[in-house]
Amino acid sequence: MNTIILSILFFFAALLYSSVGHGGASGYLAVMGLVGIEPSLMKPTALCLNILVSSIAFFRFYKAGAFSWALFIPLALTAIPFAYLGGTVSLPSHIYKPIVGAVLLFAAYQSFKSANVLTEQQILKPVSNALLLVVGAGLGLLSGLTGVGGGIFLSPLLLFTRWSTPKIVAGVAAAFIFVNSVSGLLGVLSAGAKIPSELPIWLTVVLVGGFLGATYGSKKLADPILNRLLAIVLLIAGAKMIANF
Template sequence: MPTAILSVLFFLSALLYSSVGHGGASGYLAVMGIVGVEPAMMKPTALCLNILVSAIAFWRFYSGKNFSWQIFLPLAVTAVPMAFIGGMTHLPSYFYKPIVGAVLVFSALYSFKSAKVLTADHSLKPVSKWLLAVVGSILGLLSGLTGVGGGVFLSPILLFSNWASPKVVAGIASAFILVNSMSGLLGLLMTGGKLPFELPIWLAVALVGGFVGATYGSKRLADPMLNKLLAVVLLIAGVKMLGIFEYMANYFW
């Protein structure tokens, strides 16, 4: 496993994602997919890095008063148990890779779209706690199954529905990712999941990247151009995980 290459890429992912309150799981999954890490190691690695970086992001955004307990609690109450169930579920490679690929493609589209939303004005709307609970349960299960924290889905829902401002969305997303990732990792470990030997190195670089990114993002919104560049990486990784490159190669050659 190319530890040095992954260390650099994990640092950059943590830096970029933490600036918008995310733990970076879709970024970690993307680079691992591109490098060719085996699926059995992708999920636990992404969850561990997610926990560390989202905790830093939550601390920075919460300290800056960019958070809403009224929105977060209904989401978390249903998301945490569903993330645990998802973490206990070990999908075979031929199921896991397409699902993660679809998540990465969605993440790419969201990154393109959010580059515009970050600079837009928002007229906030109230939201039902029951609706938030339903959203939380669905995203929690998806989080545990794939190793993402769910923030890449929660953020566009909150933003595009105008339920919270961009910075508050970042604070809520960081807390949501944190509790989901902890629950998902617990479920994974209880069913025999293994952690990679190189994990301490990757945690160290993610710690630095997450701290710098979260400190920057909690004070000012992320650069829209970074979101667009990130979207390109996610799209390439998603297409690779979906096997589209292999299909095209076989079809044309």
């Protein structure tokens, strides 16, 4: 029954997240936390699903011309090694749960904020490569530690600082999430983590959800109502993770 429930919820998480260039890790972690999946399986599962969905999102947004190598390269240069480093660290349950809970609460906050979609017509500000290298390192480490791709932190940062427009941010976030998730998963597996036997089923459902969401999102940003519904789920899951650590 848990497999069926998770499959349905994973599908909708992939559908929504991919529409804004994200892989959906915070959504996957949220539903796994609600269902009661053990923490040792949460991180590798979220990263595997993240890799597939973010690769689809990147392809769709890149094909639509929504990408910037100038932003992506310095971010990825430091994020990749730090994501691997974070992935090798297996946090005990009483530490992992509150950290992931805090990440989910932050994701809920960002989902509420992003319900008011920013315009593509805005005055942009320049950013130095040195600052992007620092940002990449910090988000990469956090990604590996928690099993998220870092997009829920990168996207609002890029939008708030006006370093790029929403669709470009979505494309950059998708690529950033992909490389972080691959690197983080390699670190997780090197530390002896196990992959759940149900993973092929979940990969199939997020493949469909991710393709549909990314195809829609590369042409039009996500529905504000869906973002608010997602925020409620993330809020409940985050509070549950923190309360039960």
